[in-house]
Amino acid sequence: MTTATAPAPAPAPRRAPGRRSALSRVLGRQPLGIAFAAPYAIFLAAVFAWPLGLAVWISFHDYFFTAPGASVDRPFVGLDNYATVLSDPDVRRSFYNVAIFLVINVPLTVVLALLLANALNSPIRGRTFFRSSFYVPYVTASVACVAVWLFLFSEGGMVNQVLGGFAPDPSWLVNSTLAMPFIAVFVTWKQLGLYILLYLAALQSVPKELYESSSVDGATKWQQLRNVTIPGVRPATTLIVILATITGANLFTEPYLLTNGGGPDGASASPVLVMYQKGIEQGNPDVASAIGVILVAAVLVISLINKKFLERD
Amino acid sequence: MAHTVVTGPQAPEQTTPVLHGPEPRGFSLGTLARYVVLALGAVVFLFPFYYMLVGSFQAKSDTSIGGAFPIGGWTLNNYTEINSRVDLVQSLANSGIFTAGVILSTIVFGVLAGYALAVLHFRGRGVLFASMLLVLLVPFQLLIIPLYVMIVRSYGLADSYIGMILPFAINSTAVFIFRQFFLQLPQDLFSAARIDGAGELRILWSIALPLVRPALLTVTLLTFIGPWNEFLWPFLITKDNSMQPLAVSLANYLSNVAGRASNPYGAILAGAVVLAAPAVALFVAFQRHFTSSDLGSGVKG
Numbered sequence: 001m002t003t004a005t006a007p008a009p010a011p012a013p014r015r016a017p018g019r020r021s022a023l024s025r026v027l028g029r030q031p032l033g034i035a036f037a038a039p040y041a042i043f044l045a046a047v048f049a050w051p052l053g054l055a056v057w058i059s060f061h062d063y064f065f066t067a068p069g070a071s072v073d074r075p076f077v078g079l080d081n082y083a084t085v086l087s088d089p090d091v092r093r094s095f096y097n098v099a100i101f102l103v104i105n106v107p108l109t110v111v112l113a114l115l116l117a118n119a120l121n122s123p124i125r126g127r128t129f130f131r132s133s134f135y136v137p138y139v140t141a142s143v144a145c146v147a148v149w150l151f152l153f154s155e156g157g158m159v160n161q162v163l164g165g166f167a168p169d170p171s172w173l174v175n176s177t178l179a180m181p182f183i184a185v186f187v188t189w190k191q192l193g194l195y196i197l198l199y200l201a202a203l204q205s206v207p208k209e210l211y212e213s214s215s216v217d218g219a220t221k222w223q224q225l226r227n228v229t230i231p232g233v234r235p236a237t238t239l240i241v242i243l244a245t246i247t248g249a250n251l252f253t254e255p256y257l258l259t260n261g262g263g264p265d266g267a268s269a270s271p272v273l274v275m276y277q278k279g280i281e282q283g284n285p286d287v288a289s290a291i292g293v294i295l296v297a298a299v300l301v302i303s304l305i306n307k308k309f310l311e312r313d
Numbered sequence: 314m315a316h317t318v319v320t321g322p323q324a325p326e327q328t329t330p331v332l333h334g335p336e337p338r339g340f341s342l343g344t345l346a347r348y349v350v351l352a353l354g355a356v357v358f359l360f361p362f363y364y365m366l367v368g369s370f371q372a373k374s375d376t377s378i379g380g381a382f383p384i385g386g387w388t389l390n391n392y393t394e395i396n397s398r399v400d401l402v403q404s405l406a407n408s409g410i411f412t413a414g415v416i417l418s419t420i421v422f423g424v425l426a427g428y429a430l431a432v433l434h435f436r437g438r439g440v441l442f443a444s445m446l447l448v449l450l451v452p453f454q455l456l457i458i459p460l461y462v463m464i465v466r467s468y469g470l471a472d473s474y475i476g477m478i479l480p481f482a483i484n485s486t487a488v489f490i491f492r493q494f495f496l497q498l499p500q501d502l503f504s505a506a507r508i509d510g511a512g513e514l515r516i517l518w519s520i521a522l523p524l525v526r527p528a529l530l531t532v533t534l535l536t537f538i539g540p541w542n543e544f545l546w547p548f549l550i551t552k553d554n555s556m557q558p559l560a561v562s563l564a565n566y567l568s569n570v571a572g573r574a575s576n577p578y579g580a581i582l583a584g585a586v587v588l589a590a591p592a593v594a595l596f597v598a599f600q601r602h603f604t605s606s607d608l609g610s611g612v613k614g
Contacts (some may be wrong), residue, residue, distance in 0.1 A: 026436065032513045033433030040426035041441055043483045048448050051459035058459065065466055119350045126351075132600045133355045136362060139596045141542035143560045144585035147567060148365040151374070151578045158364075158376050189357070197603075221343070242450070250454040253544045257564055272454045272545070279458045280549065292455040299452055 052296070055289045063286040081290040091291060093266050094274045097180050101270070102248045104184035109244050110237060113192055117199035118229065131200075135193030142253040145190055150258060153182070173259050176267035183254045183268055191247060195240045199233060206232035238310040242303045249299045252276065271295050365589070369582040391579035392587075398580070399566050401587055404559040407474075408541055408588075411558050414478040415540040416533055419487045423532065426483070427491025428517050432503055442492075448485045454545055456480075465550055472553040481540055487532045494528040495521060530602045534595065541592055559588050 027034060059081050061074045085091050120131055137145055153159050153172045160167035168175055172182050210228045219227070230237075251270040255262040261277075262269025271291055279288025364381055368374065372388040395401065429435065430442055460480055470476030498521060506516045522529075544560045551557045557565070563584040596603060 028433075028435035028438070030433040030435055030513065033429040033435030033438065036425040036429035036433065036513070037435070037438075037441055039422040040483050040488060041437070041444075043422070044441075044444050044448060044485075047460070047480050047482070048451060048456070049444075051456045051463065052451070054459035054462065055456065058462070065462075115350065116354050119347045119354075122344075122347065124344070124347060124351070128600065130351045130355055132597060133359050135596065135603070136593055137358055139538050139542075139592045140362075140589045141544070141560050141592065143542075143544055143564045143567070144365070144589040145361065147563070147581045147585040148361045148368070150567075151368060151376075151582065152361065152364065154376075156376055158378065158381065161377055193358070246450065246452050249452045252454055253564075257567060260568070272457070275455075275458060276545075276549075280461065285458050285462060288458045292458055296451060296455050299455075300450060303450055 055292050055296075058286050059289040059293050061286060063289070065283055065285065077286075081286045082294070084287050085290045085294065088287075090266055090269065090274055090278075091271070094262075094269045094271045097268060098248055098251065098270055100180045101184045101187075101251065102245060104181055105188050105248055106241055106244045108185070108188045109192060109195055110240060112188065113195035113199050113240065114230075114233070114237075116192070117196045117203060118225075120196070120200060121203045131196075134196050137190045138193035142190065143257065145186075146254065146257045149186055170264075174264050176264045179259050179264065179268035183251070183258060186254060186258065187247065187251070191244070195244070198236050198240060202233040202236035203229070234310060238307055241306045241310060245302050245306065246299060249295055362589070362593075365582050365585050368579060369586045371579055374578045391583035394580040395566070395584040395587075399559075399562045399584060400555070401559070401584075403555055404557060404562045405587070407556060408558040408560065410474050411477045411543075411547065412537060412540040414474060415481045415484070416536050418478070418482045419484045419536045420529065420532065422483050423487040423491050424517070424522065426488045428495050428521060430488070430492045431495035432500075432521070433513065445485050445488060449489075453480070457545065457549060460546075461549055471550045472556045474556075476550050477547050477558075478540075480546060481543070484532075484536045484539065487536055490528055490532055490535070491525070494525040498524055527602065530599065534599055534603050537595065538592065559584075563588055 024031065060076060060078065062077050062080075063074050064072075066072055116134060120127060120134075124130075150173070151157060155171045155174075160171060168178055172178050206229060210232070211224060214224055214228055250272060252272040255268045255270050255273050256276075259268040262273050272295075275288040275291045278291070279285045367381065367383065369391050370387050370389070371380075371383055372386045372390065374380070375383065426441075430438060430445075464476050464479060465471040468476075470479070502520060503516060506520055511519075540558075542560060543558075544564060547558050548561045548564065551561060554562065563581070566584065567581055
């Protein structure tokens with residue numbers, strides 16, 4: 001990542017309009033812009049660029065936590081940390097888990113968000129009520145949502161009572177096959193409201209005439225959906241797939257709280273959770289950084305592939 | 314928290330949205346299907362919140378279907394219980410300070426940066442814009458190890474509000490929204506003001522800012538969700554209970570102490586209600602400012 005580390009703010013030149021000074025050729029027509037943008041540029045450098053660089057540096061060294069100010073030797077170890085990470089079954093399991101998560105979460109998100117946005121996109125009664133109710137989970141803290149889902153889906157919880165004999169055994173959150181899909185569904189529910197709004201915005205820009213002319217030509221609703229709506233909202237779909245992928249890569253709170261630290265037996269551990277366990281709990285920030293670097297790279301690659309793939313034809 | 318949305322300029326929410334084909338007057342099968350889908354959606358989205366609220370006021374936790382529609386057994390004990398384990402007032406104050414700090418610095422520095430990116434020509438503008446877009450693609454949680462090393466180990470900012478706020482100080486989505494709003498304003502306005510001798514700060518304060526007032530509200534709402542609901546970062550850097558935001562202290566209660574309370578779920582749900590209520594209330598009150606037209610141009614291709 002590159003960031004503009006802005007030079008010291010230049011004093012605003014007092015000059016007649018239209019005259020280009022040497023200063024303005026170097027700093028631009030309104031050098032004051034540098035001063036305006038400087039706090040944000042410094043923020044990006046300090047909170048994104050520098051940590052990203054630090055993560056890469058740590059991942060290539062034998063790094064451990066020390067008291068502030070202590071100077072210790074941290075030898076360069078090449079790809080050792082990466083080798084440790086890639087041969088660690090916990091880490092592999094977490095990458096596999098996030099793959100399961102994405103395979104369930106992303107298609108479900110896209111289909112449901114488009115379905116609900118489509119249903120909202122008409123002059124219906126209670127439109128405001130429906131729209132607002134869809135983003136209530138999105139604006140609520142995960143911790144609060146997790147609390148009530150735990151209650152609903154616990155061993156003797158209401159959902160299992162309703163299902164009776166069809167309740168899964170072992171129950172949802174302690175079932176190693178169902179734990180990760182369960183989290184994927186929870187996150188779909190939690191985030192869907194945002195994506196519905198994005199689709200709703202995109203639907204406004206699909207030309208109305210296309211629906212009119214295609215229905216004159218005798219197209220069915222299904223054909224209209226396939227040939228008018230879906231191509232019309234493609235940029236939104238690209239954005240939603242990328243955002244959902246990033247959310248998946250960020251997964252932490254849900255496995256930490258819903259399945260009590262990625263259980264049963266690591267079946268729902270996410271990479272960020274493993275990073276936390278290895279880096280902070282067990283004090284191996286070097287190994288944890290290597291996981292982080294691999295994930296950042298993976299997310300960027302997946303985003304680029306998505307963009308290419310979805311924006312084709 | 315995901316880096317939420319790419320957002321754009323605003324038109325008043327359309328009251329008559331684009332129709333899907335000529336809609337027949339009266340009640341058709343299609344309209345019925347539409348209502349069924351929407352109603353099902355609303356139930357799925359709202360029921361857990363209803364259940365949360367009801368459960369938080371029940372003396373005993375009843376997991377049967379009837380338990381969702383109780384007729385008696387109302388109590389406030391769960392709220393007293395959670396308040397005796399987690400100092401609700403202190404936790405809410407911590408959440409409030411954390412959130413207010415992020416919103417304040419996002420608005421001040423975000424407006425400046427958005428204005429510079431949209432209106433001013435200066436060296437490095439393109440690089441800054443590209444970096445902003447790139448930042449929206451980097452999952453924040455993946456930077457926690459280096460951020461932890463820097464903020465906790467190097468600067469000793471554990472258990473401090475500054476340490477909590479720092480990584481979220483300027484929301485990039487907000488900068489993007491401000492830029493989009495400023496871009497919508499006619500550029501002649503700025504040239505005219507400059508010819509009249511107004512400085513950029515004056516132009517921003519007296520001309521541009523009043524015209525983008527709706528953006529301020531949208532950005533405040535959008536920025537609010539992040540820190541108020543954030544769990545991982547404050548969880549990592551606060552060990553001192555009296556510094557923890559509510560999301561963290563509630564989660565700690567959830568994973569540690571819950572087993573020992575008389576009605577653990579009731580107390581947890583009471584805590585969840587306290588955590589959820591401010592955000593939900595804010596968004597319901599200002600729902601006009603959080604609509605598809607506020608979150609727009611980024612997805613319009």
